[in-house]
Amino acid sequence: MTSIRSKIFVNNTKAADLSKSNQLLHSIPEEIINMFANSANIKFYQKGQSIYFEEEDAEFFYFIKSGLVKLFHQTMDGDESIIDILTHKHVFGEDAIFNNDTYENSSEAVEDTELLIIPTSVLKEQINSNPKVALAMLSSMSKRRKMQEREIEHLTIQNAPQRVGCFLLRLCPKNKDKNIVINLPYDKTLIAARLRMKPETFSRSINTLRQVTKIRIRGSRVEIDNIQQLSDFSCGTCSSTYPYKD
Amino acid sequence: MTSIRSKIFVNNTKAADLSKSNQLLHSIPEEIINMFANSANIKFYQKGQSIYFEEEDAEFFYFIKSGLVKLFHQTMDGDESIIDILTHKHVFGEDAIFNNDTYENSSEAVEDTELLIIPTSVLKEQINSNPKVALAMLSSMSKRRKMQEREIEHLTIQNAPQRVGCFLLRLCPKNKDKNIVINLPYDKTLIAARLRMKPETFSRSINTLRQVTKIRIRGSRVEIDNIQQLSDFSCGTCSSTYPYKD
DNA sequence: CGAGGTGTTGAAAGTGCTCAAATGGCGTGG
DNA sequence: CCACGCCATTTGAGCACTTTCAACACCTCG
Numbered sequence: 001m002t003s004i005r006s007k008i009f010v011n012n013t014k015a016a017d018l019s020k021s022n023q024l025l026h027s028i029p030e031e032i033i034n035m036f037a038n039s040a041n042i043k044f045y046q047k048g049q050s051i052y053f054e055e056e057d058a059e060f061f062y063f064i065k066s067g068l069v070k071l072f073h074q075t076m077d078g079d080e081s082i083i084d085i086l087t088h089k090h091v092f093g094e095d096a097i098f099n100n101d102t103y104e105n106s107s108e109a110v111e112d113t114e115l116l117i118i119p120t121s122v123l124k125e126q127i128n129s130n131p132k133v134a135l136a137m138l139s140s141m142s143k144r145r146k147m148q149e150r151e152i153e154h155l156t157i158q159n160a161p162q163r164v165g166c167f168l169l170r171l172c173p174k175n176k177d178k179n180i181v182i183n184l185p186y187d188k189t190l191i192a193a194r195l196r197m198k199p200e201t202f203s204r205s206i207n208t209l210r211q212v213t214k215i216r217i218r219g220s221r222v223e224i225d226n227i228q229q230l231s232d233f234s235c236g237t238c239s240s241t242y243p244y245k246d
Numbered sequence: 247m248t249s250i251r252s253k254i255f256v257n258n259t260k261a262a263d264l265s266k267s268n269q270l271l272h273s274i275p276e277e278i279i280n281m282f283a284n285s286a287n288i289k290f291y292q293k294g295q296s297i298y299f300e301e302e303d304a305e306f307f308y309f310i311k312s313g314l315v316k317l318f319h320q321t322m323d324g325d326e327s328i329i330d331i332l333t334h335k336h337v338f339g340e341d342a343i344f345n346n347d348t349y350e351n352s353s354e355a356v357e358d359t360e361l362l363i364i365p366t367s368v369l370k371e372q373i374n375s376n377p378k379v380a381l382a383m384l385s386s387m388s389k390r391r392k393m394q395e396r397e398i399e400h401l402t403i404q405n406a407p408q409r410v411g412c413f414l415l416r417l418c419p420k421n422k423d424k425n426i427v428i429n430l431p432y433d434k435t436l437i438a439a440r441l442r443m444k445p446e447t448f449s450r451s452i453n454t455l456r457q458v459t460k461i462r463i464r465g466s467r468v469e470i471d472n473i474q475q476l477s478d479f480s481c482g483t484c485s486s487t488y489p490y491k492d
Numbered sequence: 493c494g495a496g497g498t499g500t501t502g503a504a505a506g507t508g509c510t511c512a513a514a515t516g517g518c519g520t521g522g
Numbered sequence: 523c524c525a526c527g528c529c530a531t532t533t534g535a536g537c538a539c540t541t542t543c544a545a546c547a548c549c550t551c552g
Binding site: 073075076077079081083095098099104105127128129131134135137138139141142143144145146148149151152153155156157196235236237238 | 319321322323325327329341344345350351373374375377380381383384385387388389390391392394395397398399401402403442481482483484
């Protein structure tokens with residue numbers, strides 16, 4: 001239970017490496033983040049270190065330079081319910097500005113992580129004064145909403161092996177459909193939690209996928225010969241089909 | 247499969263009855279909607295009539311004056327996956343402006359319904375030119391995101407009777423905690439679908455609730471003597487507790 | 493080598509779903 | 523007013539899927 005305030009600013013490169021990168025998936029466009037470069041600082045978090053806790057006052061929001069961050073809720077019976085796992089270039093904590101400047105969930109570094117921290121005050125100013133920023137926020141929030149809707153749908157109509165298959169499909173490069181080799185982005189226990197299933201269920205789902213779709217998995221290495229077979233199995237009942245737009 | 251365009255403008259009261267009402271739950275504030283009054287028209291839909299289909303070009307978004315609207319996705323195997331049931335004062339279809347002016351889901355009147363229809367072009371103009379509108383949109387979208395997060399959490403950690411209990415709790419007046427009498431807002435089959443369970447499961451869940459929490463249900467009338475008992479049962483494992491803020 | 497973390501497997505229990513059938517309310521035509 | 527049919531709801535039985543609990547394999551690190 002380290003206090004948030006106790007973390008030390010190790011580095012102050014500021015905008016230095018904010019410039020080189022492309023469109024963000026479900027988050028604020030990087031060009032917008034760049035506008036905050038002057039107000040931003042860099043902060044390092046060790047694996048397992050907490051970033052902020054739910055209901056804490058939110059003075060900052062965060063941009064992930066590198067590493068892995070887990071967003072979660074603490075449940076009444078002591079468990080935690082994972083909201084999302086975020087990686088490179090994702091933004092989080094910004095939603096606090098619509099929540100009375102209070103964080104809506106807790107966050108923690110899952111690996112050693114390098115974050116850009118930006119005062120929420122700056123974001124609020126920009127939203128109010130710069131229509132482009134407000135629009136970017138709207139657009140990014142809309143995308144997230146859509147992804148959440150998809151997640152809800154999947155929780156309802158897909159079974160565990162299908163959800164795992166769907167997760168793998170999302171990792172595949174968009175332009176290939178044969179002989180794909182990918183690596184799981186984080187350990188299986190965490191993937192299981194992200195997919196809202198138990199590690200045992202995840203493991204058994206992998207076995208099912210092996211049998212049904214002929215994929216090969218060894219450690220974190222995944223080989224998919226025929227992506228069609230995997231998407232037929234995973235997405236046969238969904239409202240969207242592979243390849244996904246986001 | 248009636249065409250959307252075939253519906254007739256029955257009435258043109260315009261802004262007439264837009265003024266009297268209070269804050270909206272998870273939607274655009276009514277004061278913002280009022281700004282569009284001059285561009286709005288009123289349109290009636292019969293029970294069962296489709297309002298728009300997924301992927302259709304979106305020229306309008308909608309405000310519910312009265313009635314009941316179902317938002318849903320068509321799944322690959324012909325079923326439909328319900329996204330939400332909306333009532334009086336809810337806004338829908340506006341998300342299309344962030345989706346290439348294409349509706350993201352389908353909608354249908356569940357009862358006879360009176361809608362205010364407003365061109366999306368007007369909304370887009372306002373968002374770009376009026377920071378207040380953009381801010382209102384952001385705030386409302388943020389609330390919806392939060393509700394979706396809660397729904398995802400509930401799908402994962404609550405069982406069917408708990409989800410039903412939670413649904414009932416949301417219907418209760420916020421200021422009473424004894425001898426509450428409420429009415430189910432729509433028929434049980436639809437509630438079941440909204441809670442993402444089968445009608446059979448819903449029915450059995452009601453029975454469980456009767457036994458465990460001493461509530462009485464007859465037809466659509468629900469009597470709750472002790473709300474504490476119901477919320478202990480339903481929300482014991484969630485990250486939020488009754489009374490809910492939204 | 494031993495400890496701890498991660499991942500896998502087996503067996504049993506729990507939960508929701510499917511299918512089938514019964515019940516009950518309600519409006520229509522007689 | 524009554525019989526009929528339709529629809530919503532309930533109930534029962536069996537099944538499919540996920541979790542739980544327990545045990546074990548594997549790997550890395552000291």
